[in-house]
Amino acid sequence: MLIVAVQEELSDSDMQEMQHRILTEVSRRAASKVILDVSLLDVIDSFSTRMLSDIAASVSLRGARIAIVGIRPEIAMAMVLLGLNLESVPTALNLDHGMEILRDRS
Amino acid sequence: MNEVISSTILPPEKGLQEVWGWFDVSQDDRARVSKLLPLAEQNIEAILQDFYAREGGYDRRGVRGHASGMQVVMEEQRRHLLELYDAGLDQKYFDGRMLAGIFNEAHGVSPSLYLSLYTYSINRICDLIQNETNEPAEALETQRALRKMAACHQAITIEAFSAARTEAIEQRERQMSELPTPALRLQEGLLLVPVVGVLDSHRSRLLTMQILDAIRDQDARVVVLDITGVAAVDSMVANHLIQTMTATRLMGAQSVLTGISAEVAQALVKIGVTGDALNPAGDLERGVATARRLLER
Numbered sequence: 062m063l064i065v066a067v068q069e070e071l072s073d074s075d076m077q078e079m080q081h082r083i084l085t086e087v088s089r090r091a092a093s094k095v096i097l098d099v100s101l102l103d104v105i106d107s108f109s110t111r112m113l114s115d116i117a118a119s120v121s122l123r124g125a126r127i128a129i130v131g132i133r134p135e136i137a138m139a140m141v142l143l144g145l146n147l148e149s150v151p152t153a154l155n156l157d158h159g160m161e162i163l164r165d166r167s
Numbered sequence: 168m169n170e171v172i173s174s175t176i177l178p179p180e181k182g183l184q185e186v187w188g189w190f191d192v193s194q195d196d197r198a199r200v201s202k203l204l205p206l207a208e209q210n211i212e213a214i215l216q217d218f219y220a221r222e223g224g225y226d227r228r229g230v231r232g233h234a235s236g237m238q239v240v241m242e243e244q245r246r247h248l249l250e251l252y253d254a255g256l257d258q259k260y261f262d263g264r265m266l267a268g269i270f271n272e273a274h275g276v277s278p279s280l281y282l283s284l285y286t287y288s289i290n291r292i293c294d295l296i297q298n299e300t301n302e303p304a305e306a307l308e309t310q311r312a313l314r315k316m317a318a319c320h321q322a323i324t325i326e327a328f329s330a331a332r333t334e335a336i337e338q339r340e341r342q343m344s345e346l347p348t349p350a351l352r353l354q355e356g357l358l359l360v361p362v363v364g365v366l367d368s369h370r371s372r373l374l375t376m377q378i379l380d381a382i383r384d385q386d387a388r389v390v391v392l393d394i395t396g397v398a399a400v401d402s403m404v405a406n407h408l409i410q411t412m413t414a415t416r417l418m419g420a421q422s423v424l425t426g427i428s429a430e431v432a433q434a435l436v437k438i439g440v441t442g443d444a445l446n447p448a449g450d451l452e453r454g455v456a457t458a459r460r461l462l463e464r
Contacts, residue, residue: 133383137417138372138375140414140417146413146417152417152418154383154388154419158419
């Protein structure tokens, strides 16, 4: 299992680099589960919302399952208003809950 | 709502002259009516008493408030009826009419009561003019002037009445829409949110933020959203609900929607909203049962 904690502020290039690193780590460690913890993220724009769903989609293409945890209320609201609903990605309130979800479904 | 065909006389943009113009009131008319003031002052009390004593007339149910309320209303009406005769044609006069309309609205004096009293008093004054005059032609002219001015007088008051009524309704609607929505904790991880009143975009944004904060603070896994108390659901409201539920899911909680009435269900289907997006569960009882099952999973 791979746990990725996103830091407070991410530039667009940070975001892309993160996607790249997650994908390489997934294959290097043969991880089957990835948890993306975004609880520190307090601002979000349309680019990073799209990157989040891109990361989720590409990780599942790699054969691993991903859960996004710790989305803050204001981030959730912003994402909905930006039209992103992460339909196929399981979400969880916190890390524990996220690990529970991934465990249950394996 | 139908479009308003003509503008109203409130507020007069080109000055009060315009208001009088609507009713063809001339300077001569005003002079004639002003001369009637002593006559009106002498008789107004009797007219008022007779009006309220008439058989089959006013039955006293329309006026709100305590016992002295009637006294207050009659006092105001006496003043109001007399004001017609010393019409100053200035802003003060106009404001007086506005206040009378607002007074009527606040005291539950309906337009019917107001107009019937007014018509009664004008007719009585006209009779008096008829009886006292030696020049029938002159009297007729005076009566015409009086009726024109009275119509104008009434129009302003009724306009103010309807404006005050609209204002009161809007205020009530605002109060309704500002009703806070509590997020109740039914058991660990399970929140119940009963939504009552009107959901507009401002309130639904607030509601969503409230629910999301409650989810975080109480570590909730399932939210039951009950819309039994939501009067009407149109595509806007449905969209707000879907947004709320999507945001809830992004937070990692599941949501269940209950209390969709038959009318609301029909309306939703008509605008193309299907069950999938809303995760409905019938009434509140079944919704809570569903939520408990989701919790156990």
